[in-house]
Amino acid sequence: MTTDLIMDFRSLAKLISKIENNRAGFEDDLMSLYKENSETLTIGITGPPGAGKSSLTDRIIKEYRNLGKTVGVVAVDPSSPFSGGAILGDRIRMSDHASDPGVFIRSMGSRGSLGGLAPATIDVLNLMKSVGFDVLIVETVGVGQSEIDVMSIADTVLLVLVPGLGDDIQALKAGIMEIADIFVVNKADKDGKEKLLAEINMIINLNKHRFLWVPPVVETIATENQGIGRLMDSIADRNSWLKESGTDVKKDKIINQFKHKAMDRIGYEIMNLLNSKGIIEDWTQGIIDGRTNPYSAMHELDKNLEIIWKKDSK
Amino acid sequence: MTTDLIMDFRSLAKLISKIENNRAGFEDDLMSLYKENSETLTIGITGPPGAGKSSLTDRIIKEYRNLGKTVGVVAVDPSSPFSGGAILGDRIRMSDHASDPGVFIRSMGSRGSLGGLAPATIDVLNLMKSVGFDVLIVETVGVGQSEIDVMSIADTVLLVLVPGLGDDIQALKAGIMEIADIFVVNKADKDGKEKLLAEINMIINLNKHRFLWVPPVVETIATENQGIGRLMDSIADRNSWLKESGTDVKKDKIINQFKHKAMDRIGYEIMNLLNSKGIIEDWTQGIIDGRTNPYSAMHELDKNLEIIWKKDSK
Numbered sequence: 223m224t225t226d227l228i229m230d231f232r233s234l235a236k237l238i239s240k241i242e243n244n245r246a247g248f249e250d251d252l253m254s255l256y257k258e259n260s261e262t263l264t265i266g267i268t269g270p271p272g273a274g275k276s277s278l279t280d281r282i283i284k285e286y287r288n289l290g291k292t293v294g295v296v297a298v299d300p301s302s303p304f305s306g307g308a309i310l311g312d313r314i315r316m317s318d319h320a321s322d323p324g325v326f327i328r329s330m331g332s333r334g335s336l337g338g339l340a341p342a343t344i345d346v347l348n349l350m351k352s353v354g355f356d357v358l359i360v361e362t363v364g365v366g367q368s369e370i371d372v373m374s375i376a377d378t379v380l381l382v383l384v385p386g387l388g389d390d391i392q393a394l395k396a397g398i399m400e401i402a403d404i405f406v407v408n409k410a411d412k413d414g415k416e417k418l419l420a421e422i423n424m425i426i427n428l429n430k431h432r433f434l435w436v437p438p439v440v441e442t443i444a445t446e447n448q449g450i451g452r453l454m455d456s457i458a459d460r461n462s463w464l465k466e467s468g469t470d471v472k473k474d475k476i477i478n479q480f481k482h483k484a485m486d487r488i489g490y491e492i493m494n495l496l497n498s499k500g501i502i503e504d505w506t507q508g509i510i511d512g513r514t515n516p517y518s519a520m521h522e523l524d525k526n527l528e529i530i531w532k533k534d535s536k
Numbered sequence: 537m538t539t540d541l542i543m544d545f546r547s548l549a550k551l552i553s554k555i556e557n558n559r560a561g562f563e564d565d566l567m568s569l570y571k572e573n574s575e576t577l578t579i580g581i582t583g584p585p586g587a588g589k590s591s592l593t594d595r596i597i598k599e600y601r602n603l604g605k606t607v608g609v610v611a612v613d614p615s616s617p618f619s620g621g622a623i624l625g626d627r628i629r630m631s632d633h634a635s636d637p638g639v640f641i642r643s644m645g646s647r648g649s650l651g652g653l654a655p656a657t658i659d660v661l662n663l664m665k666s667v668g669f670d671v672l673i674v675e676t677v678g679v680g681q682s683e684i685d686v687m688s689i690a691d692t693v694l695l696v697l698v699p700g701l702g703d704d705i706q707a708l709k710a711g712i713m714e715i716a717d718i719f720v721v722n723k724a725d726k727d728g729k730e731k732l733l734a735e736i737n738m739i740i741n742l743n744k745h746r747f748l749w750v751p752p753v754v755e756t757i758a759t760e761n762q763g764i765g766r767l768m769d770s771i772a773d774r775n776s777w778l779k780e781s782g783t784d785v786k787k788d789k790i791i792n793q794f795k796h797k798a799m800d801r802i803g804y805e806i807m808n809l810l811n812s813k814g815i816i817e818d819w820t821q822g823i824i825d826g827r828t829n830p831y832s833a834m835h836e837l838d839k840n841l842e843i844i845w846k847k848d849s850k
Contacts, residue, residue: 253831
């Protein structure tokens with residue numbers, strides 16, 4: 223079944239820009255719109271560059287559109303810590319969907335150097351959930367901490383790998399391993415597939431005792447539409463499992479959201495406080511002059527910064 | 537010239553573990569050891585998986601060893617947000633250097649889910665600087681925000697790219713662009729080199745007005761030791777430029793360090809405060825029950841959390 227969207231795409235795009243630019247009032251908007259819409263399925267798609275994530279996203283959109291579902295897509299860019307700009311302009315292979323009133327696609331960049339991507343992305347995903355999309359897809363390029371943070375709020379995370387990426391894939395596995403709900407071996411016609419499959423299976427077997435959900439491994443060739451049916455089945459299986467497994471998984475996701483939002487907002491506040499008093503400038507110059515060092519400065523921070531939960535005093 | 541190290545490798549390894557595990561007293565150790573050692577050259581090496589960063593690191597170590605310099609290497613893993621374990625064990629192609637008393641190699645994983653990699657890595661690099669290595673190399677796998685954070689403290693950042701990585705390289709450029717001090721096109725015998733070089737040069741030209749230092753582009757085939765001489769020259773050029781260009785570059789790096797350290801430590805403190813009062817548990821359950829939502833909870837956080845700089849009241 224398809225739910226109606228409570229907002230047209232133009233208004234949605236404007237609200238997302240408001241979130242991205244951290245403009246006054248965006249949180250009030252979110253507060254009044256927020257709906258814990260358990261019917262929305264959020265799919266995260268991550269993996270190293272060159273794995274074919276965009277082609278795969280494109281295929282998944284088509285599958286859900288064939289089922290009559292509305293789809294919202296957020297493509298996250300590791301963009302500049304300085305300019306804050308996003309540049310997914312040239313990745314619009316997804317433009318097939320541009321005229322489809324059931325598909326909304328948005329790319330997101332970083333929101334300044336302090337907050338990082340995760341908090342703003344989480345806000346946008348919450349907004350799109352509340353608007354009532356049947357399916358949300360969040361795609362990230364990269365394999366670092368912020369990708370892990372973003373993925374931690376998705377119901378189902380597809381880790382897209384590709385044969386022959388070299389030894390680095392070894393190094394990636396541990397970090398990304400535990401956020402992968404489904405392993406996708408894309409470009410499965412390339413050399414090195416058997417080696418990659420063996421590595422993935424070894425990792426899964428080694429960690430089996432820790433899993434609540436054992437991640438399946440699906441082979442695809444997204445550009446030729448191969449294996450997409452099996453992938454959709456795996457996503458459906460995962461979704462059923464989530465519904466049956468109760469609220470613990472959900473709770474963890476909400477706690478993760480809190481951490482990112484709270485850190486983001488308090489971080490800004492404290493840096494503003496320290497900047498406005500010239501403390502950062504003073505410490506920095508002090509370190510260059512040899513008057514102090516970073517660890518003494520942190521000690522001073524500990525001594526002088528007091529954090530109070532005011533409700534206690536009532 | 538080579539400076540003497542003030543600590544043997546065993547003691548150094550123990551201190552690093554203390555930092556990684558956030559064990560009591562590590563900051564006091566750092567405070568007493570800290571030395572703003574301007575003679576240490578810190579080189580960051582980053583880029584997407586499969587670019588050949590480890591081979592390149594290996595070659596650079598050899599070059600500096602031939603000059604009689606001591607070299608410390610920190611290899612940063614995007615490791616598990618849950619277990620906190622690092623797994624660079626199988627990447628020890630660098631084991632050539634294992635018996636060399638002038639080379640210290642250490643891999644680092646994440647320090648719990650809150651702090652992220654950047655703060656601990658910065659501490660370890662500060663420690664190794666104070667110990668007196670001539671050259672420090674920090675290698676990260678990935679292209680996300682935490683890689684940008686780690687790289688922001690290196691004097692010279694090599695962005696290692698490789699021909700034929702696909703369209704995603706486009707998406708990477710903006711984020712990583714501004715941290716690249718030297719572009720390395722490795723595996724320069726592969727198809728697609730001209731295209732990649734053209735793309736890099738276009739980006740450099742478009743941004744020329746913003747650069748203080750215009751990043752050179754160096755072609756290498758690390759596994760065959762080709763282009764390494766030119767790369768070493770570029771690193772030396774960059775180093776000379778840094779020395780002449782005064783303290784502004786340095787100041788920015790110190791401010792970056794502060795942000796990460798301060799956010800890290802205050803983040804832990806506040807999450808502990810909220811956890812100890814059962815506030816997070818209460819909010820989480822409230823969201824699941826529909827009593828509240830994340831934005832109302834943040835509003836409550838704003839209202840009730842007070843941050844005071846105590847020195848003001850003296």
